[in-house]
Amino acid sequence: MLQSSINASGNSSIYRPVYYRIHDQEDERKLHALIKNNPDILIYDTIYTQLTELIRLQHPTQRPDASATAILISEHAGKDLKSYGVWVYYPWSKKLVHLLDEEEFVFVRTSRNIYKITPEEIQILRNKKIGIIGLSVGQSIALTLATERTCGELRLADFDEIELSNMNRIKVGVAELGLNKAIVAARQIAELDPFIDVKCFTSGVNAQNINSFFTEDGKLDILVEECDGIDIKILSRIKAKSLGIPVIMDTNDKGMLDVERFDLEPERPIFHGKVPELEAYSEEELTDKLRTLTIPEKIEYLARIIGFENLSPAMLRSVSEMNKTIVGWPQLASAVTLGGAMITDVSRKILLQQFSVSGRFFVDFDELVQEDKNTIK
Template identity: 35%
Template sequence: MNPIIFDKNSIYNIIKKKNPHIVDEIKEQVKELELVKNPKLLTKMPFVEQGASLYDTIWVYYPWRNTLVHCLKEKDFKLLRTSRNQNLVTKKEQKKIERIRVGIAGLNVGNPGALCLALEGDIKMKLADNDVLSLSNLNRFRAGLPDLGLNKAVLTARQIYEINPFAGLEIFEKGISDENIEKFLLKPKLDVLIEEMDNLPLKIKIRELARKNRIPVIMVTGSGPDVIIDVERFDKEPSLPLMSGYLKKEVISGIKRGPGTFSEKMKLARNFMGIKYLHPRLIASFELVGSKLAGIPQIAESSFLRGASIAYFVRQIAQGEKIKSGRYYLKLSDVQRSKKP
């Protein structure tokens, strides 16, 4: 369900029918917008505001919150909302970012990445996940108890729409399957794929299809407090081995053949990344799933780092930076203390 946009002459029916909570901070938005358009006004504070009546505004109704929000029209909204990116992100770079289409398959890890991307710009996204939010997700997933039972792709879309009601989103709430994988990747074609699914055969299949169609793939994995980032530039290297060669042929064969037992499935999941690249506690935990642990452990600090990593690498690819295929590391466990000044 998308937010519904009204002009000022159309809001009275929704107010009468729904009695929504109303958020009207349009004067502050206009004040900020005037400063963004003319930063020299900062030196003349307090300045005389032009007034909201001189701007075209809209009202956005969020059905899932029963909330009506007064805000600027799309062009001014976008200008103001992304203004604090400058000049860490230049206007030219911002335009490049917002021309791309990103697909995120798997919203457990993908959720913080989707939110980072949405915060940094008006990026078109496809969101796919068939899982719902559970209580055990709330050690790392930015959501709350009222969201329990909600599909993760739908939940992520709602969070993005609350940041940007004009967001261009396509939701695949049944997740990725053999039936819709081509639609997800190719109709319309993605510029970058973020692959964060749990289904091992689909992880292989979607990469093979991305490689065939020269779509770069990013996967970010939590390893205790650390993050592993795998980048596959199939757009530049159409013959690149899957996972840049880190995924061994015997593991691919085992996944395609299908694991016979639960223990074999856990070993394949562990070996998908390569045991020597994982945090020792994570390696040990794989052995305990199904006996002493109910799932593979993940923690919030690496979850949010993964989101930041996804946004960073997507932005670099969008801007045409020379990000090479391979494996990258972000290690909180190896933080360096600065020398004395």
């Protein structure tokens, strides 16, 4: 059972819902007190509709009509539907939602995945842990992973806050400006599926918490690295390699996807061997070196890691205009969304042992979709 708590430091730091199973008298008392003390709570109770769908899925060949469904629901859930399932409270929006409890909720919510993902594979994925560093590009990845239910736990790390200019590719509302990016993503996941365990690292990943991010409550199964800082980009790979954790990165240009299977290739150099000198340092020496990098040195490392030959003409122009006419790395919503799809697909295949290679891959729409490639006659 997931543990829930409300952070006393303020509403902006809350991202975990609160669960009330009112067949338990203590939970029933607490729920009544919550409603009494918060008259502006919005209550959503669609449990009968959810049970209807559950019954239909449990009897796929029968197709019971409304009256037969009502009988089956009564037999399954009893007469007191108010006490069935779980009531989930979202403190940040003051919404109280009546849901099927975890096992039935997951069964119904993932039913349209079958048989693209088998029931046995769904159960395997429920026990997997994925960490994401960087919740700008990473937000689309986190939401796609959660929507497809590719894992049972997500660890989200970002120290940055939502700014107005982020809204060209991050799916947020204007009321969420100023909130931490990891918190916003965690709330969206909780409202999609309150049974996915989400842990937020709102200071990002750093030397003080990197061990906790990678190993606390169980080692990560996959690291998705999408951060802007070259130091954490490198340090997180060194840590992942030492722990035998595969790393996936979407570069958000030309559909470029990097996969590093440190779980299968423990001696594999980071970044496909493009910066071999960095692996000669100890963790402390590397941290000191990366902390003192100048802007030109950081750009040089990025150029070697990504390869300017792999950038689109538009991105190359953007790089040349950095800190002249633009102040940030350009990212488009369409490319970010594609990254979410690619990383979710590859993550699922890695976790289910259906994909076993490292490498750099491209899903470049400028190459794939062209006027002269129209093959329909």
